[in-house]
Amino acid sequence: MSDRPRIGISACLLGEPVRYDAGHKRDAWIVDVLGPTVEWVPVCPEVEAGFGTPRETMRLVRTDGGGIALMTTGDARDVTERMRRYTDRRVEALAHANLDGFVLKADSPSCGVDGVQVETAFSTVSATSRFDTHPDARGLFAEALMTRLPHLPVADERRLANPEGRRQFVDVVFAHHRAGKMRLMPIAEALRSVSVVRVSGRDRASEIDRAATEEPLEVRLHGRPFAVIMRTPGADRELAAGFLLAERVVAGADDLGTIAQCTDPAADHRENIVNVTLANRSADAIDRLLAGRRQVTGNSSCGLCGRLTIESLASETEPIRSAWTIAASTVAMLPERLRARQAVFDETGGLHAAGLFTRSGELVDVAEDVGRHNAVDKIVGRMLLSEALPLSNHLLCVSGRTSFEIVQKAVFAGIPLLAAVSAPSSLAIELAEECGVTLVGFVRGDSFNIYAHPQRIEA
Numbered sequence: 001m002s003d004r005p006r007i008g009i010s011a012c013l014l015g016e017p018v019r020y021d022a023g024h025k026r027d028a029w030i031v032d033v034l035g036p037t038v039e040w041v042p043v044c045p046e047v048e049a050g051f052g053t054p055r056e057t058m059r060l061v062r063t064d065g066g067g068i069a070l071m072t073t074g075d076a077r078d079v080t081e082r083m084r085r086y087t088d089r090r091v092e093a094l095a096h097a098n099l100d101g102f103v104l105k106a107d108s109p110s111c112g113v114d115g116v117q118v119e120t121a122f123s124t125v126s127a128t129s130r131f132d133t134h135p136d137a138r139g140l141f142a143e144a145l146m147t148r149l150p151h152l153p154v155a156d157e158r159r160l161a162n163p164e165g166r167r168q169f170v171d172v173v174f175a176h177h178r179a180g181k182m183r184l185m186p187i188a189e190a191l192r193s194v195s196v197v198r199v200s201g202r203d204r205a206s207e208i209d210r211a212a213t214e215e216p217l218e219v220r221l222h223g224r225p226f227a228v229i230m231r232t233p234g235a236d237r238e239l240a241a242g243f244l245l246a247e248r249v250v251a252g253a254d255d256l257g258t259i260a261q262c263t264d265p266a267a268d269h270r271e272n273i274v275n276v277t278l279a280n281r282s283a284d285a286i287d288r289l290l291a292g293r294r295q296v297t298g299n300s301s302c303g304l305c306g307r308l309t310i311e312s313l314a315s316e317t318e319p320i321r322s323a324w325t326i327a328a329s330t331v332a333m334l335p336e337r338l339r340a341r342q343a344v345f346d347e348t349g350g351l352h353a354a355g356l357f358t359r360s361g362e363l364v365d366v367a368e369d370v371g372r373h374n375a376v377d378k379i380v381g382r383m384l385l386s387e388a389l390p391l392s393n394h395l396l397c398v399s400g401r402t403s404f405e406i407v408q409k410a411v412f413a414g415i416p417l418l419a420a421v422s423a424p425s426s427l428a429i430e431l432a433e434e435c436g437v438t439l440v441g442f443v444r445g446d447s448f449n450i451y452a453h454p455q456r457i458e459a
Contacts (some may be wrong), residue, residue, distance in 0.1 A: 004037060004038050004039045004040070004119050005037075005100035005101065005174060005176070005177035005341060005394070006038070006039045006040075006041055006097065006098055006100055006177075006179075007036050007038045007039070007040060007097050007099065007100060007101045007102060007173065008040075008041045008042075008043055008094060008097075008099050008101070008102040008103070008105040008145075009030070009040050009041065009042055009084060009104075009144070010025075010042075010043065010044065010103065010104050010108070010111050010157075011025045011042035011044040011047075011104065012024045012026075012044065012105055012387050013025055013026065013030055013031075013105060013157055014026065014030070014031060014035075014040060014042055015031065015045070016042060017403060018044040018046070018047045018053055018149055019053065020053065020056070020057050020058075021054050021132075022051075022054045023342065024286075025105060025157070026137035027157050027160070027236040029160065029161075029166070030103060030157065030160065030186040034166075034170070034178070034362070038173075041099065041395055043066070043090065043094075043141075044094065045083065045086065045087065045090070045110040045111065045140075045141040046058070046110060047081055047089075048086060048090065049082060049086035050082075050086075051079070051206070051240070052363055052411075053064070055348070056072045056073065056074050056075070056348050057073045057074075058071065058072055058073065058079065058109050058110075059071055059073050060069055060109045060139070062131065062138075067386070068080075068140070069369045070083050070109055070110075070140055076254075079185075079376065080140070083140050083141075083145075084109065084140065087140055087141050087144045088144065090141075091141070091144045091145050091148045091149075092148070094145065094148075094149070095148055095149055096231060099149070099152060099275065100152075100153070100173050100174075100176045100177040101152065101153040101154065101155075101169065101173035101176065102145060102152060102154045102155075102159065103155055103156070103157065104139075104141075104154065104155070104156045104157075105156065105157065106156040106158040107143075108139050109139050109140070110139045110140055110141040110142070111139045111141050111142050111156075112138060112139040112142060112156070113138055113139075113142050113146075113154060113155075113156045114138060116161065121158070126434075128229070132146050140152075143409060147419055150358070150364075150393070151364070151383070151386060151388045152174075152176070153169060153172040153173050153176055154266075155169045165167050169265065169435070170448075172386070172387055173384055175253075175385055175387060176386050181280070183255050184342060196208075203316055206212050213233055213370075214231070214232060214370045215231065215232075215272055216228050216229070216230055216231075216232055216272055217229045217230075217231050217233075217236055217240070217272055217273075217274065218272060218273045219243065219244070219274055219276060219360075220262070220273065220274065220275045220276065220418065221249070221276055221278065221286060221289065221290060222275075222276075222277055222278070223275055224285050224286075226249075226276075226290065227243070227247075229243060229371075229374065230369050230370070230371065231369055231370065231371060231374045232351065232368065232369040232374070233271075234273075234372075234384040235367060235382070236274050236380075237259040237274060237375070237380045237381070237385070238367075238378045238379075238381035238382045239369075239374055239377050239378050239381055240259055240274050240276055240383065241256060241259060241377075241380075241381030241382075241384050241385055242253070242376070242377030242378060242380040242381030242382075242384060242409070243377045243381070244256075244276065245380060245381070245384055245409075245412055245413070246377060246380070246408060246409045246412055249278070249289065250278065250384075250411075252384070253384055253385065253387045253389070254279060254280075255278055255279055255280070256276070256278065256279060256384075256385070257276075257277035257278055257279040258275075258276070258277045259274055259275075259276050259277075260274065260275055260277075261273070261274060261275075262274065262275055275386050294413075305402070310348045317411055317412065317435065319434070319436035320392070320411065320414060320415075320435060320436035320437055321436060322393075322436075322456075324393070324416075324456065325455070325457065325458050326359050326361075326417070326456065326457060327454050328448075328457055328458065329446070329459055330359075330360070330361040331417075331419055331440055331443060331448060331457060332394075332395040332443060332445070332446045332447070332448060333361055334355065334357060334361065334395065334419050334443060335397060335399075335419075335421045335443050337355070337361065337363050338353055338354075338355035338363065338366065338397050338399070339353075339399075341353075341355065341363060341366045351368045351369065351370060352368065352369060352371065352372035352374045352375055352398070352399045352400055353366060353368045353369075353372075353375055353399045354366070354367050354368065354372060354375035354378075354379050354396060354398045354399075355379075355396070355398075356379050356383070356391070356393075356394055356395075356396060357394060357395040357396075357397060357399045358393070358394060359393055359394070359395065364394065365382060365383075366371060366379075367379045367380050367382075370398050371400050372399060372401075372406065373403070373405050373406055373409065376396065376406055376409045376410075377409065379396075379432065380412075380413045381407055383413065389413055389414060390413065390414025390415075391413050391414050391415045392414045392415075392416060394415055394416075395415070395416075395417040395418075395419065396410055396415045396417070396418050396419070397418075397419045397420070397443070398412075398419075398420045398421075399420070399421055399422075400420065400421065400422050400439060401420060401422040401423050401424065401425070401441075402418065402420040402422070402423070402424035402425065402428045402439065403424075403425050403427075403428055404425060404427040404428050404431055406418065406420075406428065406433070407428045407431045407432050407437055407439065408431065410437055411431070411435045411437060415437070416437060416438060416456060417437070417438040417440070417456055417457075418432070418437055418438070418439055418440065419440040419441075419443050420440070420441050420442075420443065421442070421444065421446070422441065422442065423441050423442060424439055424441045424451055429451045429452055432451065432452035433452040433453070436453060437453065438450065438452060438454065438455075438456040438457065439452040439453070440457070449456060
């Protein structure tokens with residue numbers, strides 16, 4: 001991965017002569033200020049789709065059925081399908097291009113993020129005022145990109161004309177880039193070679209096998225010990241962030257200052273220590289936080305074993321009220337899709353996994369660890385660092401059983417549906433019922449049990 005964030009961009013904003021009139025819309029701040037710090041991936045949907053330059057101008061038209069069509073302004077040719085075929089291919093390629101953000105041309109029928117003019121049979125109206133009820137008024141390429149990559153930071157040049165908009169976009173792009181680099185943990189870190197004696201009947205053979213790594217991670221707050229977590233190395237910053245969210249030390253990304261590997265030369269095993277600095281906290285506030293919590297050790301099987309009660313959780317969090325529904329067939333296929341991405345499990349047979357999915361069943365992210373709760377923390381922490389919480393349009397699937405702690409982490413992340421391949425505990429069921437989480441267990445083949453809030457799953 002590059003040391004600089006990779007940002008997709010409408011090519012005309014870089015000064016490329018790709019506009020309908022062979023002109024461009026070069027943006028000085030984008031090119032001269034942001035440009036030296038990033039790696040650009042230029043895209044021009046109209047040119048790449050084969051419309052050429054110069055070309056006839058195009059417009060968006062709302063069809064009789066309420067859909068959106070892309071039409072030429074002169075001879076009124078419908079070029080929607082041509083653009084969609086290109087868009088499907090291009091966006092899928094961009095999904096594997098390790099992008100950290102995208103800058104789009106405003107008011108474009110292909111790239112406009114919002115406020116695009118949409119014509120009807122009788123008049124031309126601005127889609128801005130009804131954008132909430134007609135989100136498909138975005139440009140065709142922008143709509144496909146933002147649907148396929150819902151967590152990708154996206155802005156148009158109009159937003160970047162505002163200093164605050166620039167700052168926010170740059171911050172989230174670089175956070176996305178850092179999270180992506182953490183995601184590329186070598187599998188070797190999670191594995192250890194071990195000697196085994198294989199027994200089959202009367203036969204014995206000495207061989208070398210692979211075992212999942214388990215090591216302690218010490219989490220420090222402002223240089224002072226706070227917790228020790230037994231985990232599989234890798235994504236330690238994400239794990240610490242997710243853990244602190246679940247422990248209610250932080251409520252969101254704004255509460256996190258830095259999460260850094262220990263650099264204390266006197267410390268043993270510095271690779272297993274991370275130091276967290278909290279934002280906007282005084283020294284007295286840190287003292288009170290540490291004094292009010294005993295230092296805890298979480299083992300890989302049960303996490304922190306219910307340090308918060310159902311009553312305290314219900315009092316400090318709003319119940320999840322997402323009203324969307326999904327098909328039972330989508331739930332049934334989650335474990336199979338998760339299992340297909342468990343690279344370390346294939347080597348060891350000894351690691352749990354957690355997978356974050358969209359409502360359509362697309363796997364967004366996966367994490368493996370000796371503890372299933374750690375795997376969840378790694379995913380939630382990654383989303384926290386990317387400022388993507390709450391995950392109200394996502395599902396979580398975990399291997400093994402579902403404990404109180406797993407439901408607790410889903411609640412704090414705002415995840416409405418939690419599925420597992422094994423059984424939930426009684427306390428997990430109670431917490432899910434109280435906090436509005438649809439809880440599913442024993443997802444095997446085409447069957448599963450729903451233990452709480454079944455209304456989100458359709459037959």
